[in-house]
Every structure is written in structure tokens, then in C-alpha cells.
Amino acid sequence: MSETADTTDTDLDVNGMRRVPWRERAAHYVETSFRTPELATFLAWIRHRPGRTFTWGGEHWERSLTPKLHLPLATYQDLGLTVLPQHPKAQSEWARLAREGHEVWQVFAHGRYLGVIADGVYHSYQEIDRAHHVT
Numbered sequence: 858m859s860e861t862a863d864t865t866d867t868d869l870d871v872n873g874m875r876r877v878p879w880r881e882r883a884a885h886y887v888e889t890s891f892r893t894p895e896l897a898t899f900l901a902w903i904r905h906r907p908g909r910t911f912t913w914g915g916e917h918w919e920r921s922l923t924p925k926l927h928l929p930l931a932t933y934q935d936l937g938l939t940v941l942p943q944h945p946k947a948q949s950e951w952a953r954l955a956r957e958g959h960e961v962w963q964v965f966a967h968g969r970y971l972g973v974i975a976d977g978v979y980h981s982y983q984e985i986d987r988a989h990h991v992t
Contacts, residue, residue: 883936883966884981890914891964891972891979898949900974903931903940912946937967951975 874979890896890913899913906929911918918931923941930941942960951973955961962974963984972981 879937880966880969883938883971884937885912886916886933886982887938887964887966887971887979890916891974896974896979897977899931900940900960900977903929903962904942923932937965938971939967943958943973982991 870922895913899911899918902911906920906982906989909920911920911931913944916933916935918933920929920931922928922932924943928942928944929941940962943949943955943956943963945952951961951963952968954975958968959972961976964972964974964979968984970984974980
């Protein structure tokens with residue numbers, strides 16, 4: 858996705874004053890919805906597929922499987938959000954945790970990494986980057 862999409866796909870904020878980029882809208886939704894006790898219910902729905910659609914965080918999510926590996930994933934089309942489990946064979950720290958038995962999910966907005974859910978706790982990559990840069 859081009860950088861242009863960050864600035865052209867926008868909405869007005871609640872005051873109708875400022876344009877809000879999709880990335881900021883997606884981050885706000887994730888921050889408010891993924892930091893709740895109901896996150897476990899949402900992840901269970903993705904894993905165990907009691908239906909193809911689900912309303913969570915006030916929004917309509919769709920469940921499907923990745924084409925190649927058939928991993929469960931959930932998509933919220935309006936914000937371009939996707940949540941899917943970490944593939945344990947990938948070469949990353951998150952994959953290592955998944956191989957060790959931790960529950961790890963990646964969160965994307967329009968194909969870009971937004972954050973990770975590790976053992977039921979959401980962490981934005983922005984806060985992870987800040988934590989790694991503190992000396």
C-alpha cells in the first residue's frame with residue numbers, strides 16, 4: 858500500500874474538524890477494543906469458528922482461512938484490519954514463542970503490522986519499539 862493511502866483514505870474526527878488517516882482510525886479501534894477481557898472470546902471465535910461472521914467491538918468481523926496454510930483469520934473490512942495466528946515456522950521471536958506453546962496472534966491494518974496479541978494481551982508495535990529503544 859502506498860504512503861498516499863495513509864493520507865487520502867480519511868474521515869473527519871468527532872468534531873468534524875480534522876482528517877483522520879485510516880491507520881490512526883485502525884489503531885484507535887484496536888487500542889480500545891483489544892485491551893478488554895472480551896479479547897479471549899474474540900480469539901476463541903476465530904479459532905473455533907462457530908460462524909462466519911461475528912460482531913465484536915461494535916463492528917462486523919468475518920472469519921475465513923488463509924489459502925495456503927488454512928490458518929484461521931478474522932477481517933474487519935471497513936478499517937482493513939486482519940487478525941491471524943502467528944505461524945510457528947516463521948523466523949521471528951513471536952514464532953519462537955508460538956513454538957513454545959504461547960498463543961500469539963498478529964494484527965494488521967491494510968497489510969501492515971499494527972500489533973501482536975501474546976497470551977491474550979495486546980501490544981502495539983509502536984509501544985514495543987519504544988520499549989526496545991529505552992536505554
